[in-house]
Amino acid sequence: MADAKVIPFGEEPRTKRRARRGGTGRTNRAAAPLAPVPAPATEQPSAAAADGGPEQGGAGEAPAGVGGWERKVAHGLNFLRRRITGEYEVDDFGYDQELTDQVVMSVLRPFKEKYFRVEVKGIENIPEKGSALIVANHSGTLPVDGLMLQAAVHDHHPAGRNVRMLAADLVFMLPVINELSRKLGHTLACAEDAQKLLERGEVVGVMPEGFKGIGKPFSERYKLQRFGRGGFVQTALRAGSPIVPCSIVGAEEIYPMIGNSRTMARLLGIPYFPLTPAFPWLGPLGLVPLPTKWTIQFGEPIPTDGYPPEAADDPMLMFNLTDQVRETIQHTLYKLLVQRRSVFF
């Protein structure tokens, strides 16, 4: 795996530079790279194979020329027709699969492939079907890593599974964000919701470090914080779902948080107010994340179905399992960091 990574490196900077110059505003970039589909599809065969969605259809259609575009427009109109008449389904948690697959993922995909050039390893550790709990490290000041994790599993997993991320309650208090979050299939990080999702056979993603992880200063990058109270282990044990440790490298450097304005945080009622070299000094420009090179590695699943039912109430076992997961992620992080050549390539 580590060796295979070397090959695309020679070509990477050019694509990256192009992508970086493509536009600095988030919205501009999101709209522009939607069109040129065939190039990345050939570059990353595994990604294209996992897609199976509209992108691949577009890639195959491209040589046909105008016909492909008309097909796309017709597909778009069909989609629009369903949306404006409300003829689509959402699940009990508000997950709108159609919107996620067709719109949000196509917006996230350029970020994943062109901007952060996310390299996904060990995707086979996520089961084809049945429940699993992905436990990942959390970093980056804004929860971009959660979105990238979701996009990575969606695009690279052979079954195209959607990770149901568990989000902090702050997410559900903010307008627009809570709406999008629910439609993407996220739900509140609480034992009840996590358990229900696991019982329904979903892949659930959790970042147990929470605000301690995402809002830690730049000097403490890649040092895992306390994993909450280990509630995620309890939930996984109750549902008998395997725990898949996941290490994300690259997210720490997107917004290097060199300071934290407690006064502003208290005024705004948020857990931390980041000060980065660019934010808030450059205004909205400071919101542009640095184009770091990411690696998402999924580790060997830790089975939890071998324990007796009363194990979920054994605090010692909880702590041990929590530590095991935490150590695995921390070791993988160090290993990936050693392999990494530079932050940006």
Add this chain to the structure above:
Amino acid sequence: MGKVVLVTGVARQLGGRFVRRIQREPDVDRVIGVDAVPPEHHLGGAEFLRADIRHPTIGRVLAEQAVDTVVHMDVNGTPLGKRGSRATVKETNVIGTMQLLGACQKTPSVKRLVVKSSTNVYGSAPRDPAIFTETTPPKSLPSGGFAKDVVEVEGYVRGFARRRPDVAVCVLRFANILGPCADSPLAEYFSLPVLPTVLGFDPRLQFVHEDDAIEVLRIGAGEPARSTLNSGTFNIAGDGVLLLSQAARRLGRPTLPFFLPTVTWVGSALRSAGFLDFSPEQIRLLTHGRVVETTQMRDTLGFRPRYTSPEAFEDYARSRGPGLLPPETLARTVDRIAALMPAGRGQN
């Protein structure tokens, strides 16, 4: 041996329908409808007694008629008719329930009590789990309005169940009841020409069809079927969930988003203009939404709703007529645009 059923709140459409339905039950001997105002609809030959449940006369009615099943449906979010005020509704909900329960406690013939409650007891807050079960404690107790009434009513019912353990008590927490003649606050909301919404929030809503509501009340009021239990607290909702935006599109009514702090003003403006009761708890429902788990309803109560939430909503939408932007028109417009394209023609 025939049963004597007393139903409160029969002046409302749902109460009237329930009286007519329960009369057809083979083991029911007599049905007595009670309300403070005479109903405008017929009760299918059931006796109507004009009695205000806020007054102790209700105790005499129970004793004289030897009632054995009480179905308490007079717990409502909206006043009956245009002239009722919120204060009267609250008094009927809370004081009425207290009086009725006091009377039931004094009447030894009462063997079964069914209370129409609401999922409003859970409140709606961003910190709540996405799906409420019957045992989920609300994170923030409703501070006022109908939701608080319901919390208090359920508190009294629990007290009653403790004092009269021989009475089978069934509390049915209904999600938003919709149907051709439902008069719930949400039904009124959806009949506005333009739906005010909260900017940046798209709540998840669940509905129960009127027919299902009647049916589940009948199950609660009768003897439990084999391997089911009809005493306890149950969430009642149709399967599936509709988002508010989706509901508005299916209904063909445009939405008008308001920034959260200004919604309260809009709500009170609408209320004072007499359009509808846009209470704070209603606004919270339209901000954060509410979804309940219905496993208990299926497995323990043995009730399977005939309508899913989207179907119940569809039936309601059909009864209300098209809105300003009927989905059929929009679909036709898109089809026409699609037909202009060569590829679109090929696909159709």
